[in-house]
Amino acid sequence: MNTLAHDGTAMLGRQLLRMRNNPGLLILTQSMPVSMLLFFGYVFGSALAMPGAEYRAFLVPGLLVATAAGGIMTGMFQAAQDTHRGVTDRFRTLPVSRAAVPLGQAVADLVVTAAGTVPFLAVGLAVGWRVEGGALRAAGALGLLLLFRFAASWAGIWLGLLTRSEEAAGQLGGAVFLLPLLSNAYIPVEGLPGWLRTLAEWNPISAVTTALRDLFGNAPVPDGAAWPVAHPVAGALGWCAVLLAVFVPLAVHRHAHGKG
Amino acid sequence: MTTTYAVLSEGLEKRFGEVRALAGLDLAVPEGTVCGILGPNGAGKTTAVRLLTTLLRPDAGSARVAGHDLVREPAEVRRRIAVTGQDVSVDGDLTGRQNLRLFARLHRIRDARARTAELLDRFGLAEAADRPVSTYSGGLRRRLDLAASLLRRPEVLFLDEPTTGLDPASRNRIWAAVRELRERGTTVLLTTQYLEEADRLADDIALVDRGRVAHTGSPAALKALVGAYAEAVVTDPAALVRAAAVLDRLTGAEPALDAARLTVGAVSTDPALTLPRLVRELDAAGVPLADARLRPPTLDDVFLRLTGSKEPVA
Numbered sequence: 001m002n003t004l005a006h007d008g009t010a011m012l013g014r015q016l017l018r019m020r021n022n023p024g025l026l027i028l029t030q031s032m033p034v035s036m037l038l039f040f041g042y043v044f045g046s047a048l049a050m051p052g053a054e055y056r057a058f059l060v061p062g063l064l065v066a067t068a069a070g071g072i073m074t075g076m077f078q079a080a081q082d083t084h085r086g087v088t089d090r091f092r093t094l095p096v097s098r099a100a101v102p103l104g105q106a107v108a109d110l111v112v113t114a115a116g117t118v119p120f121l122a123v124g125l126a127v128g129w130r131v132e133g134g135a136l137r138a139a140g141a142l143g144l145l146l147l148f149r150f151a152a153s154w155a156g157i158w159l160g161l162l163t164r165s166e167e168a169a170g171q172l173g174g175a176v177f178l179l180p181l182l183s184n185a186y187i188p189v190e191g192l193p194g195w196l197r198t199l200a201e202w203n204p205i206s207a208v209t210t211a212l213r214d215l216f217g218n219a220p221v222p223d224g225a226a227w228p229v230a231h232p233v234a235g236a237l238g239w240c241a242v243l244l245a246v247f248v249p250l251a252v253h254r255h256a257h258g259k260g
Numbered sequence: 261m262t263t264t265y266a267v268l269s270e271g272l273e274k275r276f277g278e279v280r281a282l283a284g285l286d287l288a289v290p291e292g293t294v295c296g297i298l299g300p301n302g303a304g305k306t307t308a309v310r311l312l313t314t315l316l317r318p319d320a321g322s323a324r325v326a327g328h329d330l331v332r333e334p335a336e337v338r339r340r341i342a343v344t345g346q347d348v349s350v351d352g353d354l355t356g357r358q359n360l361r362l363f364a365r366l367h368r369i370r371d372a373r374a375r376t377a378e379l380l381d382r383f384g385l386a387e388a389a390d391r392p393v394s395t396y397s398g399g400l401r402r403r404l405d406l407a408a409s410l411l412r413r414p415e416v417l418f419l420d421e422p423t424t425g426l427d428p429a430s431r432n433r434i435w436a437a438v439r440e441l442r443e444r445g446t447t448v449l450l451t452t453q454y455l456e457e458a459d460r461l462a463d464d465i466a467l468v469d470r471g472r473v474a475h476t477g478s479p480a481a482l483k484a485l486v487g488a489y490a491e492a493v494v495t496d497p498a499a500l501v502r503a504a505a506v507l508d509r510l511t512g513a514e515p516a517l518d519a520a521r522l523t524v525g526a527v528s529t530d531p532a533l534t535l536p537r538l539v540r541e542l543d544a545a546g547v548p549l550a551d552a553r554l555r556p557p558t559l560d561d562v563f564l565r566l567t568g569s570k571e572p573v574a
Contacts, residue, residue: 010365018353086349095339096366
């Protein structure tokens with residue numbers, strides 16, 4: 001465990017150095033959710049039945065979670081890039097803990113996500129979003145958000161180690177962008193046809209989004225929803241546990257054993 | 261004194277789907293020597309390195325590297341080896357110095373800062389040290405790769421085609437580093453497509469073909485197995501067959517005829533064949549000669565002769 005902590009810290013340092021050396025990409029990924037908030041909030045918001053300010057308050061948690069799901073994309077792209085460029089293989093020939101490399105990557109991603117949440121929420125406050133459920137519950141919401149990001153990262157790392165190509169990772173990344181569209185992140189799904197609503201509500205993004213809305217006090221838990229949305233905090237924690245239980249071992253194993 | 265082997269493999273096999281990349285690799289590299297693994301593209305050189313450095317697990321066979329079993333004690337092996345290769349690379353997004361510091365930390369080197377500065381200096385990287393590696397030339401990059409492998413002195417160093425595509429200055433620097441390491445007792449296993457490289461650096465050469473060691477020996481011993489490439493250019497197409505008969509007799513090998521270029525050539529199995537004798541015998545057989553020559557064997561020739569393989573050498 002000591003080795004894992006030492007090596008993991010070194011790998012975390014590496015990821016943070018990479019971002020410092022190449023801030024352009026970081027600025028781009030961090031400004032994306034802000035622009036989406038403004039576009040969706042004012043352009044789409046004007047066409048919805050919900051009043052604009054209310055929609056923007058509804059949208060802020062949704063965008064937070066949709067962005068967190070983007071951890072799949074980031075994790076995948078970085079792992080694929082490292083594998084493709086041979087960096088992964090160099091780490092694999094070193095006497096370092098097998099879990100340290102993916103762990104360092106996932107933790108670094110978490111640090112960046114946490115930092116990126118601050119300016120996003122500042123813009124959120126500016127367009128009408130508020131914390132209406134108390135500080136403790138809000139802290140819980142942020143903790144849940146980071147846990148979900150962490151789980152998404154591990155899924156991405158595994159996929160990246162699997163695809164090994166930056167191009168393939170980029171294309172799959174496009175598909176990840178679609179995931180929040182079939183959830184309640186951007187729109188309420190109560191109006192959807194029954195089967196589609198069920199599908200959307202079993203999307204992990206929906207449970208986490210509902211939990212955030214509930215904890216921030218932005219919107220009530222919808223009636224008649226599927227179990228994970230009807231019990232959003234338990235549902236969200238459950239989804240994170242499942243994702244971590246599946247993808248952490250897969251990613252570590254894949255990193256340790258490569259393609260052969 | 262009994263020989264201790266830094267690398268000892270028996271019957272290593274590796275399959276990728278239908279392709280048998282290694283078909284029973286037997287390798288014995290005595291401690292403190294440089295072993296050159298020579299072979300054409302696709303012979304299994306890189307797969308051999310990936311297996312011996314724990315990057316891949318063998319399907320069959322066994323190997324000990326630096327005294328530890330490859331499959332049962334991979335962590336012990338990793339503690340004692342270093343790898344520099346085509347597909348084992350440093351991080352392009354970090355600077356040279358940041359890379360070395362990272363690897364020094366992972367190796368738990370106490371004075372990482374000083375060790376990094378020392379290696380940057382030694383490999384002529386001081387000037388480029390604070391630029392991202394993605395801006396490096398191929399030569400600079402390969403030198404940094406090697407420096408990263410030498411942060412902590414390995415017992416066995418694996419170099420996978422360390423000089424492929426490099427300019428002569430970078431190549432010489434890498435050669436000098438390999439010699440220096442050998443002086444200090446490090447065992448080096450290097451793969452190469454260049455006969456010259458193996459010739460200059462290796463104590464022993466293992467000629468790999470289709471996933472097996474086809475021949476082993478010192479460079480001199482291997483070259484002695486193959487004579488010169490003998491070639492005759494005739495003035496009359498009708499004389500080609502007669503010239504071929506002479507070459508067949510002198511070289512002991514079946515000559516290749518090139519009617520368009522009016523040329524006949526063969527790799528000699530007789531190292532004692534001389535140009536005067538070649539010319540004399542062709543003349544005596546009444547072959548109207550435009551030109552005749554003997555040139556030292558190329559890697560292609562060695563392969564053709566020793567393995568019967570006609571795979572091109574890139």
